Amino acid sequence: MGKTEESINLARMDICQFLSQAFLYPEEDLYLSLKEDGFEEELKSCFNSLSSESENAIAERVNSLISSVRNFSLEDMQAKFSRIFGHTVSTECSPYETEYGKAHVFQQSQSLGDIAGFYRAFGLETSDTAKERLDHISMELEFMYFLIFKENYAREHNRGEDGKVCHEAQKKFLKEHLGTWVPLFTRLLSEKAGKGFYKSLALLTGDFLRSEVDFFKIEPEEIKELGSFKEDEEDVCSLCGNGEIEV
Numbered sequence: 001m002g003k004t005e006e007s008i009n010l011a012r013m014d015i016c017q018f019l020s021q022a023f024l025y026p027e028e029d030l031y032l033s034l035k036e037d038g039f040e041e042e043l044k045s046c047f048n049s050l051s052s053e054s055e056n057a058i059a060e061r062v063n064s065l066i067s068s069v070r071n072f073s074l075e076d077m078q079a080k081f082s083r084i085f086g087h088t089v090s091t092e093c094s095p096y097e098t099e100y101g102k103a104h105v106f107q108q109s110q111s112l113g114d115i116a117g118f119y120r121a122f123g124l125e126t127s128d129t130a131k132e133r134l135d136h137i138s139m140e141l142e143f144m145y146f147l148i149f150k151e152n153y154a155r156e157h158n159r160g161e162d163g164k165v166c167h168e169a170q171k172k173f174l175k176e177h178l179g180t181w182v183p184l185f186t187r188l189l190s191e192k193a194g195k196g197f198y199k200s201l202a203l204l205t206g207d208f209l210r211s212e213v214d215f216f217k218i219e220p221e222e223i224k225e226l227g228s229f230k231e232d233e234e235d236v237c238s239l240c241g242n243g244e245i246e247v
């Protein structure tokens with residue numbers, strides 16, 4: 001039986017939801033879900049339905065991801081997360097979009113504003129209890145999950161135009177945001193992790209992003225380096241003349 005648009009979207013939605021959760025600091029809910037019977041096969045099925053990688057390659061990566069959880073405690077997983085990402089913004093594999101590429105602090109603010117604009121356009125606002133800022137990979141993947149969910153809902157209820165809007169928003173957000181920096185992020189994460197859960201997570205995320213780019217037939221302009229953002233004296237002066245604020 002051939003793959004339908006509905007079945008593809010369901011797989012995409014499930015993967016977005018899983019990856020969004022997996023990139024947050026690991027809590028017991030995530031840890032236990034990874035150890036549930038049937039989870040491994042379900043994850044393989046989702047990736048195999050989308051990725052251009054061979055089934056053997058996908059199976060190996062999913063097996064590695066799941067076995068790393070089965071062989072370690074939640075505390076081990078949390079320690080691994082902290083070692084890789086640290087307690088401040090990582091300078092080696094940052095999970096924040098606006099830490100990538102060469103830009104100054106004002107361009108960073110513009111990029112954050114653009115991301116926030118996408119969220120607001122679909123009625124989403126970041127809550128005061130949000131665990132991460134809005135350019136974190138978890139937040140961006142959760143937004144894609146939300147858009148796919150809305151597209152499916154619209155099509156199921158014969159609201160074709162609403163579904164098309166959600167579909168086009170996914171394509172635009174992928175081209176302008178996720179597709180530009182996540183390929184580099186996953187390569188850096190893979191190198192930093194070395195092996196185990198986060199190595200496998202990086203590889204699977206890379207597989208998924210490639211499948212998304214193929215799905216939408218787009219060519220995002222990929223960022224080639226992890227940058228740093230500085231607010232120097234010249235930047236300040238360009239806004240307020242002498243670098244001081246009068247009150």
